[in-house]
Amino acid sequence: MQADARPANRSEPEPDSPEAFRSAVRAWLAANCPESMRSPWRTEADVCWGGRVWAFQSADQRLWLERMAARGWTAPSWPREYGGGGLDREQAKILKEELARIHARPPLMSFGISMLGPALLKFGSEEQKRQHLPPVVRGEIRWAQGYSEPNAGSDLASLQARCEDRGDHFILNGSKIWTSYGDFADWMFCLVRTDSGARKQAGISFVMFDMATPGVTTRPIRLISGKSPFTETFFENVRVEKDQVIGGLNQGWTVAKYLLTHEREMIAGAGLSSAGSTPLSKTAVHRLDTENGVLRNSALRADIARFEMDEQCLDLTIERARDETQAGASLGAFASMFKYYGTELNMRRQELLMAIGGYDALVWEGGDSDDGHMPKSWLRSKGNSIEGGTSEIQLNIVAKHLLGLPG
Numbered sequence: 001m002q003a004d005a006r007p008a009n010r011s012e013p014e015p016d017s018p019e020a021f022r023s024a025v026r027a028w029l030a031a032n033c034p035e036s037m038r039s040p041w042r043t044e045a046d047v048c049w050g051g052r053v054w055a056f057q058s059a060d061q062r063l064w065l066e067r068m069a070a071r072g073w074t075a076p077s078w079p080r081e082y083g084g085g086g087l088d089r090e091q092a093k094i095l096k097e098e099l100a101r102i103h104a105r106p107p108l109m110s111f112g113i114s115m116l117g118p119a120l121l122k123f124g125s126e127e128q129k130r131q132h133l134p135p136v137v138r139g140e141i142r143w144a145q146g147y148s149e150p151n152a153g154s155d156l157a158s159l160q161a162r163c164e165d166r167g168d169h170f171i172l173n174g175s176k177i178w179t180s181y182g183d184f185a186d187w188m189f190c191l192v193r194t195d196s197g198a199r200k201q202a203g204i205s206f207v208m209f210d211m212a213t214p215g216v217t218t219r220p221i222r223l224i225s226g227k228s229p230f231t232e233t234f235f236e237n238v239r240v241e242k243d244q245v246i247g248g249l250n251q252g253w254t255v256a257k258y259l260l261t262h263e264r265e266m267i268a269g270a271g272l273s274s275a276g277s278t279p280l281s282k283t284a285v286h287r288l289d290t291e292n293g294v295l296r297n298s299a300l301r302a303d304i305a306r307f308e309m310d311e312q313c314l315d316l317t318i319e320r321a322r323d324e325t326q327a328g329a330s331l332g333a334f335a336s337m338f339k340y341y342g343t344e345l346n347m348r349r350q351e352l353l354m355a356i357g358g359y360d361a362l363v364w365e366g367g368d369s370d371d372g373h374m375p376k377s378w379l380r381s382k383g384n385s386i387e388g389g390t391s392e393i394q395l396n397i398v399a400k401h402l403l404g405l406p407g
Helices: 018-032 059-071 089-101 111-123 126-137 252-269 280-287 298-326 334-362 373-385 391-402
Strands: 143-146 162-165 169-180 187-193 204-210 216-220 230-241
Touching (some): 018 089, 111 126, 111 252, 169 187, 169 204, 204 252, 280 298, 334 391
Antiparallel strands (some): 162 169, 169 230
16 A cells, blocks of 8 residues: 555546546555455455444455545445535546446445435435535444334335424334444434324335434344344434434425435346456356366356356446436336346345355354355345335336336
């Protein structure tokens, strides 16, 4: 790592031409991305999630976050006034390509960036944007999503967590389930019922609150993988300030649907090689017998080639959709198509990794099992078909809204 490398002055404009911008990005990354951050990530600890309690794996991981955040490149397309990079579509695409070229790890994984941020930018007040977005960009606050409840998963509008009006604030009671990393989060964005007399969707509000507020507790949900990324979250007389309602009272369903499109896009792209994971072909060549650099197992070779072509098609289609949404188009039901296909693709990826690993990939603990990383990741991938809306629900949406089939 070059000791004299420094983040560029945020007040300086980016180069005008794409070629000049690419050259500037390439030079900056060469000077500022630590060598240890230039390798595919395997576990969640390999990528910074930020927040008050995050423990950096290394000094380089901290440095990589700090330097990218100083440029606003943890959220490159967000406006500069909220801490983002202020890049246009072409510049953001170039930055992504240059990061992929050097196999750079994401400097920050954050539900604040992938889900809350887009909703705040569209529906939030100026005060809310200035309060919440810059700390997200810097990785200072980690967010959790409070959507699903017992008996209100895919039928989200049946939720029963209630906010009662107490004049200058609300009092929240109820619970959420399948809260991703709820026990590590600093703040939560949450769907609550604020009008029990209205029809299901009409009486819902989108609120935010600090997870350290008295009355908020979490309990891990133990999974078959042996790990617990999910929690139950309980609210007992939790104070929620009225200035933390996004999009207006009883208008939360509109905000929630918009956020879900971004969540489903995030889930769809999570397993792609462009997101920082090692390409399957590279893994296979490294672990299995080859002849002149080609896998001997022709059937597995064909399956991997088919997978990587499908993976690239999804990546390019998501990229096209992002361009269209940034140009003002609505993603709408296409998010369900992305979520379903991305889910199926990630499960295929994990199945192929197990095939590449053979019997050794089934080892759960001990020896060189890496704490059962491979079988646990394989089992975890099945959850993709449930979280963010079940695959059955996504297929129903695609059939009705994209294919025009009777429902």
